[in-house]
Amino acid sequence: MDYALLISRYTTEHERQKLSMQRSLQFALRRAIQQGSLVAGSRLLSSRILAQELGIARNTVVYAYEQLVAEGFLETNRRGTIVTKIEAMPQAVAPDIASHRALAKRAQSILSLPVPPELSSGFAPGVPALKEFPIRLWRSLLDKTWRASTAQHLAYAEAAGEPSLRAAIVEHLRASRGVECDFDQVIITDGTQSSLDLCAHAFADAGDKVWMENPGYMGAQIAFKSAQLKIIGINIDEDGLAPKTKDWLQHPPKLIYVTPSHQYPSGSILSLERRIALIGAATQHQSLIIEDDYDSEFRHDGPPLPAMQGLVKDAPVIYLGTFSKTMFPALRIAYMVVPKNVIAALRTMVATLSLRGRRTEQLCLAQFIHQGHFVRHVRRMRKLYRQRRDALVAALSTLIAQQAIKAEIIGDQAGMHLALRFKDHSVDDIALSNALLKLGIIAPALSLHRIGSRLNTWRGLMLGYAQVPSEDIPGLVKKMSLILATAISSA
Numbered sequence: 046m047d048y049a050l051l052i053s054r055y056t057t058e059h060e061r062q063k064l065s066m067q068r069s070l071q072f073a074l075r076r077a078i079q080q081g082s083l084v085a086g087s088r089l090l091s092s093r094i095l096a097q098e099l100g101i102a103r104n105t106v107v108y109a110y111e112q113l114v115a116e117g118f119l120e121t122n123r124r125g126t127i128v129t130k131i132e133a134m135p136q137a138v139a140p141d142i143a144s145h146r147a148l149a150k151r152a153q154s155i156l157s158l159p160v161p162p163e164l165s166s167g168f169a170p171g172v173p174a175l176k177e178f179p180i181r182l183w184r185s186l187l188d189k190t191w192r193a194s195t196a197q198h199l200a201y202a203e204a205a206g207e208p209s210l211r212a213a214i215v216e217h218l219r220a221s222r223g224v225e226c227d228f229d230q231v232i233i234t235d236g237t238q239s240s241l242d243l244c245a246h247a248f249a250d251a252g253d254k255v256w257m258e259n260p261g262y263m264g265a266q267i268a269f270k271s272a273q274l275k276i277i278g279i280n281i282d283e284d285g286l287a288p289k290t291k292d293w294l295q296h297p298p299k300l301i302y303v304t305p306s307h308q309y310p311s312g313s314i315l316s317l318e319r320r321i322a323l324i325g326a327a328t329q330h331q332s333l334i335i336e337d338d339y340d341s342e343f344r345h346d347g348p349p350l351p352a353m354q355g356l357v358k359d360a361p362v363i364y365l366g367t368f369s370k371t372m373f374p375a376l377r378i379a380y381m382v383v384p385k386n387v388i389a390a391l392r393t394m395v396a397t398l399s400l401r402g403r404r405t406e407q408l409c410l411a412q413f414i415h416q417g418h419f420v421r422h423v424r425r426m427r428k429l430y431r432q433r434r435d436a437l438v439a440a441l442s443t444l445i446a447q448q449a450i451k452a453e454i455i456g457d458q459a460g461m462h463l464a465l466r467f468k469d470h471s472v473d474d475i476a477l478s479n480a481l482l483k484l485g486i487i488a489p490a491l492s493l494h495r496i497g498s499r500l501n502t503w504r505g506l507m508l509g510y511a512q513v514p515s516e517d518i519p520g521l522v523k524k525m526s527l528i529l530a531t532a533i534s535s536a
């Protein structure tokens with residue numbers, strides 16, 4: 046940070062002429078903190094060095110710092126002089142109304158969507174047990190991969206991704222998901238979000254209709270809104286997406302987005318009968334199904350249902366998978382399995398829309414799978430998640446019985462989260478979820494995932510258990526009990 050620049054930026058010429066150097070410095074630092082240019086936790090230069098840099102007496106800096114410490118803007122600790130974290134600090138510069146107005150309608154419609162809380166603690170859904178990831182093993186494999194790299198590996202990657210990773214994915218999908226595909230049907234992406242963006246742009250035009258499960262996954266809603274598609278929410282029931290004949294007649298879709306293995310957010314599983322019916326109707330209406338199989342590796346009770354992609358020969362299905370749940374989200378590696386008739390077009394689109402890279406991570410992941418580490422890790426996590434699921438179901442069942450809460454546990458057979466569904470559909474689950482957030486518990490409301498204004502009867506909470514140690518679960522559920530009992534009995 047250039048402090049001379051900071052002073053000239055945050056004090057006017059007039060102020061600088063009027064004020065002493067100490068006051069100018071004080072003024073500039075205070076304003077920079079208030080306006081967010083100096084963020085909480087950042088360390089200021091020592092008084093000796095800053096005095097040297099500005100060519101002023103050290104005491105001038107010391108007094109300025111002391112004054113700001115007294116006012117609560119700064120604090121001192123072993124690291125030196127630090128900007129204090131003040132909850133009520135006005136955030137950065139005043140909102141720039143003009144630039145907001147300059148935003149496209151498309152961006153405004155995305156910004157109007159509810160923002161889920163930071164996904165890090167409590168029962169935050171979608172977060173795997175990151176503390177259990179074999180990070181040392183991954184680091185050493187990554188190191189080996191880099192050591193084996195040559196100049197050629199620093200060039201742009203093949204548009205569809207590293208061949209060795211695509212081959213490893215084909216093997217994994219065939220063995221564990223019944224997905225039938227050739228190597229060239231697999232395209233590696235930077236995450237499901239990228240896969241969804243690509244599907245939306247490649248297979249639909251602005252204004253085309255896309256069906257989404259209602260309630261449904263916000264990430265998909267964002268991708269489809271960005272592509273200006275018309276989103277039609279189709280209500281789900283306990284067996285997943287439940288379209289009516291009139292939905293097909295009134296709103297025949299170009300695309301249908303589904304999470305059949307573990308519906309997001311309810312956790313319900315699309316029955317085999319419904320899967321076959323959906324494929325049949327989609328074929329008839331020339332619609333393309335996007336099957337998001339995000340957490341299907343974790344099936345806790347009974348054998349997994351095979352993916353829709355492999356259920357019927359040449360089904361109009363694009364299969365999406367991700368390593369965010371089985372490995373870790375920051376890896377940003379996911380994949381699509383596309384029908385044979387669109388391979389060439391899609392690969393060209395990928396190549397023209399973005400130049401690909403991150404070859405080392407892809408090669409490393411291929412080795413991780415090839416050497417059996419992936420299967421071992423998934424198996425270990427499946428066991429762990431089942432224990433955590435059992436602990437959560439037990440604690441919730443006790444709570445429901447003891448407090449006579451009118452709710453049921455659903456969607457616990459698979460994945461990394463379950464849903465606590467309220468029987469009373471008038472419960473304000475968003476207010477309830479906000480109240481829990483104040484206690485540090487993240488449990489997103491089911492109605493937060495409502496699609497558009499179409500009504501549905503899903504009220505309740507999503508509870509992700511993958512990252513919560515079993516021994517912490519009873520305590521967290523107990524912490525929720527008072528708020529839950531009050532909200533539900535008074536509803």
Ligand SMILES: Cc1ncc(COP(=O)(O)O)c(C=O)c1O
Nearest residue numbers: 171236237238262309339367369
């Ligand atoms: C339904 C669903 N699909 C996909 C993902 C993973 O997305 P990504 O691969 O972009 O991390 C998530 C993450 O929570 C999800 O909930």
